[in-house]
Amino acid sequence: MDLGLRDKVTIVAASSKGLGRAVAEEFAREGARVVMCSRDEAAIRAAAEGVQRKTGAEVQWTVADVGTAEGCQKLVKTAVDKFGTIDILVSNAGGPPPGRFDDLDDAAWQKAVGITLFSAVRLTRLVLPHMRKAGGGSIVYMTSTTVRQPTQYLNLILSNAIRAAVQGMAKTLSSDLAKDGVRVNCVQPGRIFTERIEQLDSDTAKRQNTTPDAIRAHYEKNVIPMGRYGKPEEFAAAVVFLASPKASYITGTSLQVDGGMLMSMF
Ligand SMILES: NC(=O)c1ccc[n+]([C@@H]2O[C@H](COP(=O)([O-])OP(=O)(O)OC[C@H]3O[C@@H](n4cnc5c(N)ncnc54)[C@H](OP(=O)(O)O)[C@@H]3O)[C@@H](O)[C@H]2O)c1
Structure with missing residues (x-):
């Protein structure tokens, strides 16, 4: 199936390893032009060169901490400077540390909000003018199955609480941005x-x-x-499909990729 991703300018945040890296590679394999980042120069350079070598796609990388306003700006600017526009944003960041309620003070909560929620807010704010100008675009937030069923992960209260905010923002945006031709979806990893x-x-x-x-x-x-x-490439396939023009009538949805782990019907 041709997903229609050839030459689409795609930002994949937090992508030197793990799920982000796999998602970047899958977009590159589909012929997209990919922009990657992480906080570690050696790691992101090696990841981007690896993706480029394996796929032959155009890949740009930068060092950027998406937990900061400057990092989000740098990532988006890198994409626009290199490719002139942005078609797709995959919003991702490192997960908050584990801990139960009694382990965590205000500083830990604030840091986790900065990384998990504000990375999504800021990256969205920065890409939207480009998507609107281009007449449309697609945003995928990487969240977690814990958004639907948090109680099995008692030691992940930061993630459980704050990802729900991202999910709520995504659902709201999906309605609000439909008029601009911007689709908004979430993909929820289980245990990849x-x-x-x-x-x-x-x-x-x-x-x-x-x-x-x-x-x-x-x-x-x-x-x-x-x-x-699950394997990272199994997760990546779901992200790439939902982000792609082939998913043109899908917005506001959340797709879990979890080997059937969640027991809820929806
Ligand atoms: N794997 C799963 O099954 C699963 C399940 C539920 C939720 N999740 C969530 O999905 C996200 C990705 O998970 P993963 O398993 O791929 O994690 P991972 O293997 O730890 O990889 C995280 C990636 O994000 C980068 N990163 C971390 N913090 C960053 C920041 N502030 N700015 C820029 N880049 C940053 C890391 O590179 P640097 O360290 O070089 O910056 C690395 O490339 C996390 O939020 C995780 O909690 C994963």
Whole structure:
């Protein structure tokens, strides 16, 4: 299927590794022009060069912390300076640290709001003028299945609380921006195997006095009907489709990519 992504200018935030990296590569494979960032110069350079080498696509990268206003501005400016417009934004950032309510002070909450919510707010604000000028565009927010079912992750209260705000913003925007030809959707990873999941499993193992392998085995045996963690490329395929012109009548939706983990009907 041709997704219609050839030459589409696509920002994939927070993309030196994990889900962001896989999403950037999948867009590049579809012929999009991709702009990547992370906070670490060596890491983002290597990731962008890797994507370019594997796909032959045009890839631009920058060092930018999307938890800051300057970082968001730098990322969007990099895209516009290089390619002149922006067709697609994939809003992503590093996940907030684990912790339960009693572990977290105001500073921890504020930092997590800055990274998880404000990255989405600012990147959206910065790309919209370009999308409106071009007569349309597409935004995908990477959130989490915890937005639908937070209670199984008691030690992720920052993520559970703040991603819900992103989800609410996305749903609201999907109605508001339809008149501008901008589609807005969310993709929710369940347990897709990346360094983040490795770290969370180690943290849970420490709290439960067991091993990360035992935590993973628990999820794979008892929680995920498909019996395994997902692969980043499986998540990326969903993002790329929803962002693409092939999904032209889909807006305001949230697609979970979780091997059947969520038990809710919707
Ligand atoms: N993997 C899953 O199954 C899963 C499930 C639910 C939710 N999520 C969420 O999805 C997002 C991506 O997850 P992941 O598994 O890909 O995480 P990951 O493996 O830890 O990768 C995170 C990426 O984001 C970059 N990054 C982190 N903070 C950044 C910042 N402030 N500015 C710019 N780049 C930043 C990192 O690069 P640098 O360190 O070089 O900046 C890295 O490239 C996270 O928010 C995570 O919580 C993931």
